[in-house]
Amino acid sequence: MEKFTKVTGIAAPMPLVNIDTDMIIPKGFLKTIKRTGLGVHAFDEMRYDRQGNENPDFVLNKPQYRKAEILVAGDNFGCGSSREHAPWALADFGIKVIVSTSFADIFFNNSFKNGMLPIVLPQAEVDLLMADAEKGANARMTVDLEAQEITTSDGHVIKFEVDQFKKHCLLNGLDDIGLTLEKVSAIHDFETKSAQSRPWV
Amino acid sequence: MSAPKTLYDKIWDAHVVSEDADGTCLLYIDRHLVHEVTSPQAFEGLRLTGRKVRCPEKTIAVPDHNVPTTEGRETHIDNEESRIQVEALDKNAKDFGINYYPVTDIRQGIVHIVGPEQGWTLPGMTVVCGDSHTATHGAFGALAHGIGTSEVEHVLATQTLIQKKSKNMKVEITGKLKPGVTAKDITLAVIGLTGTAGGTGHVIEYCGEAIRALSMEGRMTVCNMAIEGGARAGLIAPDETTFDYVRGRAHAPKGAQWEAALNWWKTLFTDDGAHFDKVVTIRGEDIEPVVTWGTSPEDVLPISAVVPAPEDFTGGKVEAAKRALDYMGLTPGQKLTDIAIDTVFIGSCTNGRIEDLRAAAEIVKGKKIKDGMRAMVVPGSGLVRHQAEEEGIAQIFIDAGFEWRLAGCSMCLAMNPDQLGEYERCASTSNRNFEGRQGYKGRTHLVSPAMAAAAALTGHLTDVREMM
Ligand code: SF4
Numbered sequence: 001m002e003k004f005t006k007v008t009g010i011a012a013p014m015p016l017v018n019i020d021t022d023m024i025i026p027k028g029f030l031k032t033i034k035r036t037g038l039g040v041h042a043f044d045e046m047r048y049d050r051q052g053n054e055n056p057d058f059v060l061n062k063p064q065y066r067k068a069e070i071l072v073a074g075d076n077f078g079c080g081s082s083r084e085h086a087p088w089a090l091a092d093f094g095i096k097v098i099v100s101t102s103f104a105d106i107f108f109n110n111s112f113k114n115g116m117l118p119i120v121l122p123q124a125e126v127d128l129l130m131a132d133a134e135k136g137a138n139a140r141m142t143v144d145l146e147a148q149e150i151t152t153s154d155g156h157v158i159k160f161e162v163d164q165f166k167k168h169c170l171l172n173g174l175d176d177i178g179l180t181l182e183k184v185s186a187i188h189d190f191e192t193k194s195a196q197s198r199p200w201v
Numbered sequence: 202m203s204a205p206k207t208l209y210d211k212i213w214d215a216h217v218v219s220e221d222a223d224g225t226c227l228l229y230i231d232r233h234l235v236h237e238v239t240s241p242q243a244f245e246g247l248r249l250t251g252r253k254v255r256c257p258e259k260t261i262a263v264p265d266h267n268v269p270t271t272e273g274r275e276t277h278i279d280n281e282e283s284r285i286q287v288e289a290l291d292k293n294a295k296d297f298g299i300n301y302y303p304v305t306d307i308r309q310g311i312v313h314i315v316g317p318e319q320g321w322t323l324p325g326m327t328v329v330c331g332d333s334h335t336a337t338h339g340a341f342g343a344l345a346h347g348i349g350t351s352e353v354e355h356v357l358a359t360q361t362l363i364q365k366k367s368k369n370m371k372v373e374i375t376g377k378l379k380p381g382v383t384a385k386d387i388t389l390a391v392i393g394l395t396g397t398a399g400g401t402g403h404v405i406e407y408c409g410e411a412i413r414a415l416s417m418e419g420r421m422t423v424c425n426m427a428i429e430g431g432a433r434a435g436l437i438a439p440d441e442t443t444f445d446y447v448r449g450r451a452h453a454p455k456g457a458q459w460e461a462a463l464n465w466w467k468t469l470f471t472d473d474g475a476h477f478d479k480v481v482t483i484r485g486e487d488i489e490p491v492v493t494w495g496t497s498p499e500d501v502l503p504i505s506a507v508v509p510a511p512e513d514f515t516g517g518k519v520e521a522a523k524r525a526l527d528y529m530g531l532t533p534g535q536k537l538t539d540i541a542i543d544t545v546f547i548g549s550c551t552n553g554r555i556e557d558l559r560a561a562a563e564i565v566k567g568k569k570i571k572d573g574m575r576a577m578v579v580p581g582s583g584l585v586r587h588q589a590e591e592e593g594i595a596q597i598f599i600d601a602g603f604e605w606r607l608a609g610c611s612m613c614l615a616m617n618p619d620q621l622g623e624y625e626r627c628a629s630t631s632n633r634n635f636e637g638r639q640g641y642k643g644r645t646h647l648v649s650p651a652m653a654a655a656a657a658l659t660g661h662l663t664d665v666r667e668m669m
Contacts, residue, residue, distance in 0.1 A: 031267075031282035031616075033241030033289045084350050088242070113351050176351070177252070180359045183219055183227060187255075187361055190218045190229050200454030200462045201231045201259070201326065 001115045003173035007096045008142040009069030011133035012059050017074035021086040021107065024078070030085055035114075038085060039092030060093075064137035070097040072126065072133045077118075078107025087114040097143045099150075101126050112166050113175060117145060119160045128156070145170060205472035207369045208438050209404045212344040212469070216327050218361055228364045231326040232343075233356045235262040235299070236312045237290040238616070239331030243354035244293040253297070255360040260299040261321050264290050265311045268304055269618050270579050270606035275305045283617065297357075310582025310608040313337040313550035317421065318582055320450025324439035324466040329356055334550050334632065335434075336427040340420035341447070342439035342469050344404070347428065367433045368478040370403035371471075374411035376485040381666040383490075383560065384419035385552060385630070385649035387411065388426040390488045393501030395481055400432030403479060406471060407437050411485035417446040418556040425551045426632050429498040438470040492537055492662055493634050493647040495525035500634070504652070504664045508535040528636055529644050530624065537662050540646070544627040545576040545657040546639070547650055548606075549613040552630035553581025555588050557650040562594040564654035564668055570602040571660035577604040577619070579611040603657070615640045628656035 029041050047058050054061045060068060071077075071090075077100040078086060087110045090098070098111065099119045111118045121129070132139050132152045139153035145167060150158045169179065180187075194201060206214070218227040233256075240262070247253070254260055267283035268274055278284035287304070294301035300321075302309045308319065313334055316322045328338045328345035331353040338345035348362065356362055372391055392399070405427050407420075415423065420437050427435025444463060447453045454462045489503035500522075502509070510533035511522040526533065531540065547553075547561050558578065570576045578598045580586035586608055589595045599605050612619040613631040621627055621643025630653050634645040646662060655663040 031238075031286060033286055034245055035242040036245075084242075110349075110351070176363060177250075177355050177358045180227060180355065180361055180363065184359075186219045186227070187229070187359060191360075194229070198325075198462075198465065200323070200458045 001173045001175040001178070004096070004115055004117060004145055004170040006142065006144045006146070007069055008140055009096070010065060010067055010137055011070035011072050011129065011139065011141050012065040012068035013130050013133040014059060014071055014073045015130060018076045018079055019073060020079045021083050024086040025083065025089040029089075030083065032085075035088045036092050038089035039094065042089040042093045067094065069094055070099065070133075070141060070143065071095055072129045073098060073100040075101045077103050078111075079104040084110050084114075087111045087116060091116055099126060099129055112170065115170070115173075117143065117162070117170060119143070119150070119162070121158065121160055125158050128152070129158070205475040207471045207475045207477065208342060208406055208436055208469055209344065209367075209369055210475070212325055212327065212342070212436075213366060215325065216344070224365055226364050226366070227361045228327060230329050230356050230360055230362055231259060232316070232321055232328040233260045233360075234312045234316050234321075234328065234330035234332075234335065235260060235290070235353070236266055236330070236332060237264045237286040238266045239350050240293065240353055241286060241289045242350050243331070243357055244289070244297065246354040247297070247357060252358045254299060254357045257298040258300070259360065260297075260357065261301075261316065261319075262290055262294045262299055263302040263309055263312050263315050264304060265309075265608075266610045266614065266616050268609045270609045270611045271618070272607070274607065279618070307583035307587060310580070310585065311550045311553060311610055313421075313425070314553060314581035314585065317341065317417070317446075318450070318584060320447060320453035323447060323453065323462070324443060325469050329362060333428045334425055336432070337421050337425040337550055339424035339427065339435040340417060340437050341443055342436060342466070344434055344436065346434040368403045369476065370400055370405045370432065370479040371477040371481070372405050372407050373409035373480070373482045374407070374485050374488075375409045375482060376411060377414065378411055378485045378488060381490050381651065381669055382488050383649040383651065384415055384422040386488055386491050388423045389491045389493070389498070389501045389647060390483060391481070392426060392430045392498050393491065394483065395430055397429060397497055397499045398431045399481075400427065400430040403432050404434045404436060405430065405432045406477075407435060408471070409482075409485070412437060413440065415442075416556060417442055418554045421554070422551055422557075426498065429632060439466050490649065490652055490665055492652065493645070494529065494531060494537065495522065496528055496634055496636050497521070497525070498632065498634060498647065500525060502537060504537055504662065506537055508533050508537065510534070530626075538664060540626070540662045542626050542628045542646070542656045542661055543574065544621060544625050545570070545574065545653050546579070546612040546627055546629040546631065547577070547653050548579030548581065548611050549629075549631035550581060550610075551632045552650050553579060553585065553608075555585050557630065558585070558589050558594050559592075561650040561654035562597045564651050564665060565601045565603070565658065566597050568601055568658050570657045574602070574657055574660060575604075576602065576657040577606055577612070579606040579619070580608050582608045601657075612639055614638060615643070621645075628653045628662060
């Protein structure tokens with residue numbers, strides 16, 4: 001996994017509440033064999049019409065937000081099914097940070113597993129960031145994971161909380177597999193012992 | 202002496218590689234089963250990071266969800282995306298050197314049928330698969346559950362899983378079953394009683410006289426649907442029935458290793474006085490042949506009952522029942538046996554084994570399916586299919602008018618060509634009656650194989666006891 005330290009980029013406002021994983025990636029795209037490449041289908045039903053033409057009103061289709069790396073979203077982002085295709089699609093689109101007042105549990109965890117940082121903030125601060133994001137492409141904000149700070153385009157600083165273990169993993173680009181592999185000698189010992197006690201396995 | 206342990210405690214303890222202060226454990230995985238839908242991204246992840254499969258010899262792959270169940274599929278799968286997923290599995294299995302049963306192999310079939318059949322699944326093991334019905338393997342007294350795609354990759358790379366322990370739940374079925382009542386009726390009756398969230402956060406151990414009396418195949422049917430009851434896994438303590446089933450299978454231990462294994466397996470039971478966080482008891486005599494009327498596996502009723510009304514429920518279930526009745530096109534008060542059926546599906550990892558086919562054939566023998574009925578039998582593996590042909594069962598189905606298919610998940614889920622059309626109504630031996638599960642706007646009634654066979658003959662849901 002790539003290390004995540006600091007992002008300075010465009011934030012797109014998505015004030016809709018309860019954006020579910022079906023909206024993020026409809027089930028028609030689950031037959032893929034890749035994690036990558038789902039970015040063009042992120043928010044498919046909101047982003048395109050039935051013929052595949054872009055809906056010009058959808059935020060990520062607007063010229064100023066096409067390269068957004070941060071989403072500022074309404075409550076309960078990522079609810080619905082457990083499909084990991086949802087964080088895959090967002091990450092592939094180029095999203096690195098999502099800010100909301102709340103996230104669905106599985107989506108929240110899946111995001112970290114895919115190198116994205118979901119940030120939970122109180123309503124007032126989400127509102128402030130939403131207003132900043134509305135300003136468009138000139139409104140670049142900075143998310144600094146090390147310092148646990150978001151700096152708005154006009155220099156306003158907002159502190160955020162993050163699980164220290166998850167922070168450590170993101171900063172160092174450690175995925176679960178990387179971490180478990182740090183314990184590879186314990187796994188090896190287990191296998192050696194079990195070759196004696198349960199040789200038939 | 203140490204504190205009394207449950208079967209779950211014992212298997213768990215035997216697989217802990219390391220434990221953190223907050224109780225998060227690294228759990229060793231003995232068997233990893235893989236199919237084409239949830240694995241491609243995991244293999245891609247290995248390639249991107251230059252990692253290998255840690256224990257290819259403990260990893261078993263088979264394509265099942267996407268494969269057509271008609272002849273010619275070895276050379277051609279019409280649906281482009283399905284074909285690519287199957288080809289990806291072919292390639293991944295080869296590149297990473299894992300055990301593989303391609304569609305050209307007679308041993309190919311539904312992953313949860315192939316594992317036990319080949320002796321990969323053994324008592325006391327930890328078994329995972331990127332599929333929720335991995336619970337099936339709990340029938341052997343193995344701790345078996347479904348995982349997500351990131352976890353599939355984690356197991357491929359490390360042969361372990363990061364886990365926290367679940368709670369213990371006991372489901373006891375006392376006494377004897379009445380004639381016409383099967384393992385499927387037990388497992389549906391339990392879900393009908395406890396609800397689809399009844400087992401959430403728990404591992405269920407099924408026990409009691411009626412469970413002991415079941416064959417291994419019946420026990421697999423029971424554990425298969427533990428997940429529909431919300432449980433993380435289902436378990437049944439191994440006994441002589443288990444050992445007899447396992448003995449001599451291709452990947453079961455032999456000789457001195459068999460003896461050693463047997464010695465350990467015989468210690469795998471819940472100690473007297475062990476603690477369960479939740480206990481449910483059902484009298485075997487009270488279970489009738491059941492069917493589902495709605496769109497959740499908890500919508501279970503005895504076949505002798507009538508379609509319920511939304512007012513029969515409370516809370517959020519009132520709305521859910523309304524929606525289910527509307528989706529299913531049913532009227533409250535209608536007798537369940539008056540519900541006309543146009544499709545019958547016998548198969549799936551719940552009921553696609555040889556005993557299931559025998560039970561259905563018993564009812565069908567010498568008769569014809571109702572005019573206009575679409576009825577199909579889809580054996581759970583190529584070997585089940587072969588055995589049914591040897592025993593003459595296949596011919597009974599064919600003579601009665603059933604389609605006799607090749608092995609796969611088939612109409613259990615609408616991901617391959619076997620699907621329900623809009624508003625078609627199916628008596629199905631599978632495990633999920635969700636909206637759209639068997640096809641867009643398709644209507645599913647879950648039943649046992651014998652009940653499905655009876656419906657195929659009469660054209661409506663039928664109490665199989667009247668045909669015995
Ligand atoms: S038969 Fe059905 S439930 Fe079983 S593995 Fe296949 S799709 Fe899943």
